Amino acid sequence: MSERTVFFLSDQTGVTAETLGHSLLTQFDGQDFRQVTLPFIDSEDKAKEAVGKINLAAKKGGVKPIVFSTLVQDDFRAIIREAEGLHLDIFDAFLEPLEDELKQKSTHEPGRAHGMSDIESYMKRIEATNFALANDDGGITRNYEVADVILIGVSRSGKTPTCLYLALQYGVYAANFPLTDEEFDSGTLPDFLVKQREKLVGLTITPARLQQIRKERRALGQYASAQQVRYELREAEKIFRKYDVPHINTTEFSIEEIASRILNTTGVERRVRP
């Protein structure tokens, strides 16, 4: 049986090649790919090494590997081109129309992070991450005045990873507060949240999925019981309605999608761009 390998080649981290490749490959159902990332190809030797790996995969797999490439330098690109594969290269495809439109030649140099704007962006992301950590799970600081957004929802509805992702990817200041018996019994939110009402976003999820996630953590006891998760989700949704809090059902979404939908719902501006 033939095995198809997909390579992601880069003179940097390979994240762009992977993101691009993943978007395209999900358009083909039922295909099984072996995925290999070869980052930091920044010398002739490394380019030749990559060619060796691609040719080996072609030989062993019996089919052409697919090569997503974001190498910038022409000499390394020329070496890679020699490999036995289907080459899909964003610079081949898009650089020429961009040069024509911008009336400027591109630098063909690896776009390494540098200069003050990148340092600033690094700092902003770090500060946002520290904010998310300090204001996680009800936090101790409850520094909600400077928050861009405050997520509320039951335990394991996705609040923590979403806040961290918002911080790392977008530099957004995201706090989160767990809804527990205290809120369910009174049917109300604490005053310090009501004051920040316009920053609140609710996360909800289907009972079945929440039960599945909670079981991973603690299989036994009430925490993951069908009755308990249904009760908590029902009460949380009552609170969302009472305070008119926009909410997102996270069941079908990846962390990226939840984060992106939050920005889209609230209109919160990202503080950094990738």
Next chain:
Amino acid sequence: MSERTVFFLSDQTGVTAETLGHSLLTQFDGQDFRQVTLPFIDSEDKAKEAVGKINLAAKKGGVKPIVFSTLVQDDFRAIIREAEGLHLDIFDAFLEPLEDELKQKSTHEPGRAHGMSDIESYMKRIEATNFALANDDGGITRNYEVADVILIGVSRSGKTPTCLYLALQYGVYAANFPLTDEEFDSGTLPDFLVKQREKLVGLTITPARLQQIRKERRALGQYASAQQVRYELREAEKIFRKYDVPHINTTEFSIEEIASRILNTTGVERRVRP
């Protein structure tokens, strides 16, 4: 003066379009772009709304906007095409050669996260994030047996955001332990780290940059003094050498680059793919 707008269009989050666009635009020095992301274009109305925004930007800016698009559905793509812009579309560029090579038509359906593999991947990322949080900054659990990698370095060398990024992006179990006076005075690592020696990666940074970062946090006192940061970095590097710990200078790198270099240096396999 003309202002050039760059649009990132998607029926999903827009992350792919942004990543792609950013890689290409960094090839053009000295250009200043206004960047607008329009995610979740999943209806005719939203596609038409996007066209309106692009045309308005063309008119106001006096130059063609650049449109990076990852819309999958043909009817919405056709609407977007009508907008006044330079259209750069990964599906236009790459879907046909992929279909030819794979001998399969693509689905042309938005690749929403679904199915068990995505739930599994979500869970893995969440579990890895929880691990990173529990094992941050020396942690309380010190659950180092199950760690994939343990970062060591002085305060503010980038350990925490890197661990969180490794967890969220790659599902990798990353712990971190801060090097402080205890280690500097003895010149040794604690036993529980020595036991996990093959998992250790050191982070280092230039004194000037570390000072700058620390000043953001606490401007006064010894913590951010030139003398203190030089002392700590020198002692940390002695320890890296003593235990033969591979180390990465993070000064010039983004969080993505540090994370990617760690995987590359250690050979640790990611647990999830984007």
